[in-house]
Amino acid sequence: MNAENKELQMKEETKELLKIVSDFDGTEFKGAYNIREDGGCAGRKSTENITIESKEDKPGINIHVKPGTKGENVFIPACITHSGVDDLVYNDFYIGEGADVTVIAGCGVHTITEEESRHNGIHRFFIEKNARVRYVEKHIGTGATKANRFIDPETDAYLAEGSYLEMDTTQIQGVEKTVRKTRAKLDAGAKLVIREKLMTADDDTAETDFVVELNGEDCGADVVSRSVARGNSRQSFRARLIGNTRCTGHSECDAIIADHGSVLSVPELEAYSEDAALIHEAAIGKIAGEQIMKLQTLGLTEEEAEAKIIEGFLR
Amino acid sequence: MLELENLSWTTEDGTEVLKNVSLQIPDGKVVVITGPNGSGKTSLAKLIAGIYEPTSGRIVLNGEDITEMGITERARRGISYAFQQPVRFKGLTVSDLIALSSKDNLSRPDMCDVLVKVGLCATDYIDREVDSTLSGGEIKRIEIASVISRHSVLTVFDEPEAGIDLWSFTNLIDVFRDMQKNLNGSLIIISHQERIIDIADELVVITDGEITACGPKDEIMPSLMDGKGCRKMCEMPREGIF
Numbered sequence: 001m002n003a004e005n006k007e008l009q010m011k012e013e014t015k016e017l018l019k020i021v022s023d024f025d026g027t028e029f030k031g032a033y034n035i036r037e038d039g040g041c042a043g044r045k046s047t048e049n050i051t052i053e054s055k056e057d058k059p060g061i062n063i064h065v066k067p068g069t070k071g072e073n074v075f076i077p078a079c080i081t082h083s084g085v086d087d088l089v090y091n092d093f094y095i096g097e098g099a100d101v102t103v104i105a106g107c108g109v110h111t112i113t114e115e116e117s118r119h120n121g122i123h124r125f126f127i128e129k130n131a132r133v134r135y136v137e138k139h140i141g142t143g144a145t146k147a148n149r150f151i152d153p154e155t156d157a158y159l160a161e162g163s164y165l166e167m168d169t170t171q172i173q174g175v176e177k178t179v180r181k182t183r184a185k186l187d188a189g190a191k192l193v194i195r196e197k198l199m200t201a202d203d204d205t206a207e208t209d210f211v212v213e214l215n216g217e218d219c220g221a222d223v224v225s226r227s228v229a230r231g232n233s234r235q236s237f238r239a240r241l242i243g244n245t246r247c248t249g250h251s252e253c254d255a256i257i258a259d260h261g262s263v264l265s266v267p268e269l270e271a272y273s274e275d276a277a278l279i280h281e282a283a284i285g286k287i288a289g290e291q292i293m294k295l296q297t298l299g300l301t302e303e304e305a306e307a308k309i310i311e312g313f314l315r
Numbered sequence: 316m317l318e319l320e321n322l323s324w325t326t327e328d329g330t331e332v333l334k335n336v337s338l339q340i341p342d343g344k345v346v347v348i349t350g351p352n353g354s355g356k357t358s359l360a361k362l363i364a365g366i367y368e369p370t371s372g373r374i375v376l377n378g379e380d381i382t383e384m385g386i387t388e389r390a391r392r393g394i395s396y397a398f399q400q401p402v403r404f405k406g407l408t409v410s411d412l413i414a415l416s417s418k419d420n421l422s423r424p425d426m427c428d429v430l431v432k433v434g435l436c437a438t439d440y441i442d443r444e445v446d447s448t449l450s451g452g453e454i455k456r457i458e459i460a461s462v463i464s465r466h467s468v469l470t471v472f473d474e475p476e477a478g479i480d481l482w483s484f485t486n487l488i489d490v491f492r493d494m495q496k497n498l499n500g501s502l503i504i505i506s507h508q509e510r511i512i513d514i515a516d517e518l519v520v521i522t523d524g525e526i527t528a529c530g531p532k533d534e535i536m537p538s539l540m541d542g543k544g545c546r547k548m549c550e551m552p553r554e555g556i557f
Binding site: 226254288290291293294295296297298299300301302308309311312313314315 | 364366385386387390391394395396398401402404405406407408411412415416418461465
């Protein structure tokens with residue numbers, strides 16, 4: 001194990017991406033951090049309560065949060081600054097009992113040629129009893145040319161009794177293909193809240209796939225995806241909620257389609273207990289003409305109105 | 316001043332909704348347009364706002380022909396329109412809407428004042444999304460707040476009382492009276508409500524797509540209240556000009 005700190009040294013492209021994906025102010029991260037740049041480590045810092053160490057058997061890190069740690073942040077963004085990078089990383093989070101922390105992840109891929117670049121982040125969360133985690137993840141692709149930027153995140157979460165995980169994930173532009181897989185298992189009283197925001201354009205494709213096993217009594221999951229599919233882009237949303245006991249589950253897909261975009265929403269609700277209460281909602285359609293008109297009556301052009309509606313929808 | 320000259324509007328299926336409507340609405344006046352359901356009042360309001368395009372006729376605002384202008388251009392010239400059935404937005408908050416409406420000229424406390432004015436507890440609503448979690452009455456009041464934030468030269472309210480409870484209705488009357496006191500241009504209210512009609516300086520009655528009476532409220536009101544309703548007014552001279 002390597003838990004040594006490493007002074008922050010990174011490329012300008014990385015700094016720019018970090019400003020977008022992790023609200024980096026250009027100088028420092030307030031909390032523990034590990035910055036991944038083009039498959040390497042551009043900086044790392046552990047704190048008294050949060051230890052970050054390299055894995056010995058594969059690329060990635062282990063993050064240990066001491067029991068009872070409150071109000072601290074962990075930054076673990078990954079950036080790719082040029083074409084031809086194929087980055088695969090395994091990050092495991094061990095959140096001690098009663099801790100309450102925020103994890104800011106995120107990935108930015110910057111390329112200027114058509115050669116592929118890919119980042120696959122495989123995260124596992126082991127959240128102990130009564131611990132709370134807020135996980136914030138932003139993904140973006142930037143660059144001057146149409147490129148092949150792929151980001152495929154996978155998340156496995158194990159929520160112990162009374163624990164809470166809130167995942168706030170956003171992908172707003174520039175990623176040609178993404179396959180997002182999230183799996184979670186919940187013990188008694190645990191709560192999982194997922195808010196996904198996704199925008200695709202041109203010929204992008206995006207697949208999101210959630211599988212949540214509600215195993216403990218009175219656990220609950222609320223999975224909501226809001227997305228916009230523009231151009232010729234295609235999206236699919238699958239949410240499988242499995243109620244094995246007395247529990248609540250809600251999944252929702254709200255999508256706006258524009259141009260020739262398409263969205264497939266596939267709900268799967270499986271109840272193996274008569275006390276499992278599972279709900280799915282889906283609404284897919286273009287921006288309502290009345291919405292555009294209302295904002296036009298406030299002085300916005302049709303284009304400004306559409307942009308404002310999408311901005312709000314994906315906020 | 317807003318001038319409507321021989322304004323007609325026919326729907327795509329050929330229904331003649333408005334027929335040669337002519338009207339002058341001078342600045343400094345509160346004009347209430349009333350009439351039976353389906354008589355063309357909302358269509359007239361939407362023609363003024365640019366939501367509908369007239370089949371024939373002209374709309375002139377302060378000497379400028381705005382007939383060919385779209386919704387945005389008219390809004391930028393100072394026309395505001397409060398929808399009878401307000402629109403809901405997933406993601407846009409009440410403060411977003413008021414900020415857009417006021418062109419970011421209102422501070423947060425100012426926005427709260429506007430919400431209080433329409434009878435909403437500002438702290439409970441300012442950060443709420445303008446979505447389906449709001450009741451009909453709540454969203455109606457937010458719609459009114461978004462419109463009064465604009466301080467327009469011509470404001471059109473389309474049945475503002477619809478969906479509003481009695482307590483809020485009194486509040487609404489106060490809003491209109493306040494606007495009346497500080498009128499920067501003119502105010503048009505489409506309404507069936509006697510208490511709103513009572514605010515009017517001038518009253519316009521539309522029946523079957525035509526103006527059947529118009530003039531100072533005190534002159535028109537007796538014919539509205541005598542129980543003979545619009546039939547009597549249809550028999551009145553159709554001068555249609557104040």
